[in-house]
């Protein structure tokens with residue numbers, strides 16, 4: 001079993017947009033994301049993207065378009081030295097009651113099963129406390145990045161009295177994870 005690094009997409013890899021990434025033209029890499037992913041890959045840790053895309057379930061963006069965006073994302077990551085082991089997408093709307101939409105752990109559990117991953121030794125990097133809740137429910141570790149919505153969620157976590165481990169961006173998160 002391998003120790004993976006799970007990556008949230010919006011706010012960690014690409015800039016978070018309130019109106020959704022609807023085409024590759026909308027995609028902006030978060031600074032440090034490609035470098036951080038490459039550092040994780042160099043250390044031999046599988047990289048797996050775990051993303052809620054309610055835009056599909058709401059009928060705003062077709063599934064095939066989201067899949068096309070993910071092919072371009074994967075191509076850029078591979079070119080940077082960070083090929084992906086998997087991409088898991090929840091296509092459901094928030095009120096669909098599915099098992100995969102974060103904060104539920106369905107996508108993490110499916111990835112662990114499909115890719116033979118050691119959840120307890122793996123880490124999820126996300127910019128939202130929903131990612132942290134999914135990580136906790138799956139028994140995996142969590143780092144909150146302060147890119148995307150991270151700063152707002154860190155404030156919320158402090159109000160709740162349970163601040164998570166944080167890193168300024170994916171590059172710094174990679175250093176934190178690889179230090180052990």
Ligand SMILES: [Mg+2]
Pocket residue numbers: 008009010011012016126127128148
């Ligand atoms: Mg996010």
Ligand SMILES: [Zn+2]
Pocket residue numbers: 090091092098099100101
């Ligand atoms: Zn779902």
